[in-house]
Amino acid sequence: MTSPPSPALLQALADLLGPKGFTTDAEIMAPWLTDWRGKYHGAAPAMLSPSTTEEVSAIVRLCAGERVALVPQGGNSGMVGGATPDASGSQLLLSLRRMNRVRSIDRDARIAVAEAGVILENFHNTALAEGLRFPLTLGGKGSATIGGLVSTNAGGTQVLRHGTMRTLVAGVEAVLPDGSIFDGLAPLKKDNRGYDLRHLLCGAEGTLGVVTAASLRLVPANAARQTAWVGLASPDDALVLLRRLDAALGGALEGFEIIPHSCVAAVLRHIPQTRHPLAEPQAWYALVELAGDDRDELGALIEAELSAALDSGLVRDVALAQSERESEDFWRIRDAISEAERAEGPALQHDVSVPVELMPRFIAESPARLAGVFPGIRALSFGHLGDGNIHHHVQPPADTDGAAWLAAHGAAASRLVYAHVIELGGSISAEHGIGQMKRDILAELDSPARLAALRAIKAGLDPLGLFNPGKLID
Ligand SMILES: Cc1cc2nc3c(=O)[nH]c(=O)nc-3n(C[C@H](O)[C@H](O)[C@H](O)COP(=O)(O)OP(=O)(O)OC[C@H]3O[C@@H](n4cnc5c(N)ncnc54)[C@H](O)[C@@H]3O)c2cc1C
Incomplete structure (x- = not known):
């Protein structure tokens, strides 16, 4: 108490x-x-x-x-x-926002030590000034901090190639619930002293420790990138394209996001200075990014692959960014989806994952299942297809008071979505965490063995329940 x-x-x-x-x-x-x-x-x-x-x-x-x-x-x-x-x-x-120093950058080892309050975008710029890059980015990069990113094990748009925060965190410094300082900043590649506190703190959502700094892995700054906006008929076609590009381009493929037209339309409606990359709208889009040393080489690679996909009918239309500015414009559309959706009115947001090959099935089945129980309900999916992670937003029927509808039916609609995800072997939280929003549904749907282990870890490290009570687990 x-x-x-x-x-x-x-x-x-x-x-x-x-x-x-x-x-x-x-x-x-x-x-x-x-x-x-x-x-x-x-x-x-x-x-x-x-x-x-x-x-x-x-x-x-x-x-x-x-x-x-x-x-x-x-x-x-x-x-x-x-x-x-x-x-x-x-x-x-x-x-933790005042703890905002990058303590060190070791260029040869490609490791930086950043305090918890360093804002992601500032960290990107600091690394770039050293000829290096921190390969994790997301729409909230102007506010999200290193401590928050570690504590939510954040993902974002480059997980396909570089992994989530857990992969990029080489060490952690944290204050534990008894006030002791855990100095685990040494970036050890091998360390088998039993349970890995660093991994426990990644994704702990502030319930096990206050992260004060992290050692973070960097990669060489890319000299170049190439970005393509691809029009497609369906998520099934998007998955086929992803597999082809992955096989043909291997390590150069850094991002593969899918977006339905309704999301792009919402961005164009609400976000100033955005424009549709293609002449004609398509049902679905893939935002594809390659990173490497030579822009022309990357351009030739992706052009060859996408031309073949156009010829075979897999792809409906393609816009290749002609400049860095145009790449930024494409990403601006993707990054602004959450903001545009928020402007559209109240909705239920689900950040879920299923095995990649089942993602098109989930995207196709979920709206129909929901509409079967709640006529008029609208569901849309966008996000990180290559990671099997989709943001699945459910909007109330158009002719209702959205907030009142959500208050009455939101929990039941979300339960349908989560039960579907679990049926497909997925996770009710792919990258945003549990917080207070999903605490009860986790307790209801997760396996008893897993829940008991989570509770035991929490009770062992924070027996008084002082760190972020009411979040993640009860
Ligand atoms: C437009 C937009 C797009 C986004 N896109 C993505 C995306 O693609 N992928 C993704 O993963 N996330 C995304 N997010 C979510 C968000 O940016 C991440 O969850 C981020 O990691 C949160 O960082 P923060 O510093 O804002 O943390 P906060 O929101 O302040 O905190 C998040 C959690 O971490 C805990 N916490 C924060 N700092 C510490 C600390 N130092 N020690 C211990 N616990 C701490 C808090 O208690 C809380 O539980 C997006 C957000 C926005 C606004």
Whole structure:
């Protein structure tokens, strides 16, 4: 059982952190008490913003003394309400945003040590200045932080080639629930001392430790990339194309996203300065990216493959980016889908995965299953086909009050989607995590053996339940 902080504890925290690191100002805290999607609203007696690992450790020790809960937060761009405190007003918000130094970059070893609050986009730029690249990117890169990315084991659009955050994290520094500092930053390729704390902390959503820094693997900066926007008739055709490109281009294939026309139409409606890459709309699109040393060489490679696919009728139309600017424009459409969907009105968002070869089946079957139970419901899928990971959004029937419909039927509609995913051997959370949004459905649908293991790990490391209570597991 956790408690609200006493006035004495708040004073001790204020003394420890100084005016830059401690606030109770409601206006300053307001943006950080609602999640990015605006679904969850919390309250907190104070926001703590430490600037060093030692300060985080001191905060945790002080709070443990009074059994006060802490909610770690980075850029607050998470999609499952994981960084939002509950509404009780007793949990302290622990913002890592002031810990925003890149401590080191070893160019030869291609390893950087970045603090938890470093924003992904800034980290990309820092690596690029050294001739290196951090090969993980996502639509929220302007706010998402290294600590949040580690703690959600974030994915994004380059997982096909480079893996998720777990693959890219070579070491972690974190403060554990008893206040001790776990220094696991050494980027060891081999380390068989039993359970891997680094892997446990990746994806732990702030429930096992406060990540204060990470050692991250970098790759050489690409001299070039080539991006193609491909029109297709169906996800089945997209999968055939993906397999062909993968076989023909191997390591050069870095991204393969699929997008239905309805998503592109929403982006064109709501996001300024976007334009359709093709002359005629198609039912589906694939956004394909190759990365390598020579732009012309990459262009020749992809042109040859896509021309053959056009000739065989697999592909309906193709636009090849003619410049870096045009590549950016293509990606802007993909990255703006979440924002455009949000502007379209309330919807249920599902971030799910199934084995790659079953993805077209899921995309085809799910809307029909949902409409069978909820006539008029609309479902659309977009995302990372190559990873078997689709963002599956369900919109209420057009002629209803969307918010009221979701309040009445949303949970049942989501349960249908998740049951379908599990039937196909998939996961109810591919990359966004569990947070508070999926906690109950995880407890309901996950295997008893897995749930018992998760609960045992949580109880073992955080016996007082002080780190991010109410998230991930109960
Ligand atoms: C437009 C848009 C597109 C996105 N696309 C993708 C995508 O393609 N793939 C993807 O994986 N995600 C995506 N996301 C989700 C989001 O960007 C990621 O989940 C990101 O990792 C969150 O980082 P953050 O710093 O904002 O974390 P927050 O939202 O602040 O926190 C997320 C979780 O991590 C915990 N946490 C944060 N910092 C720490 C820390 N230092 N120590 C311990 N726990 C911590 C929080 O308690 C919370 O549980 C997208 C978001 C947006 C807005």
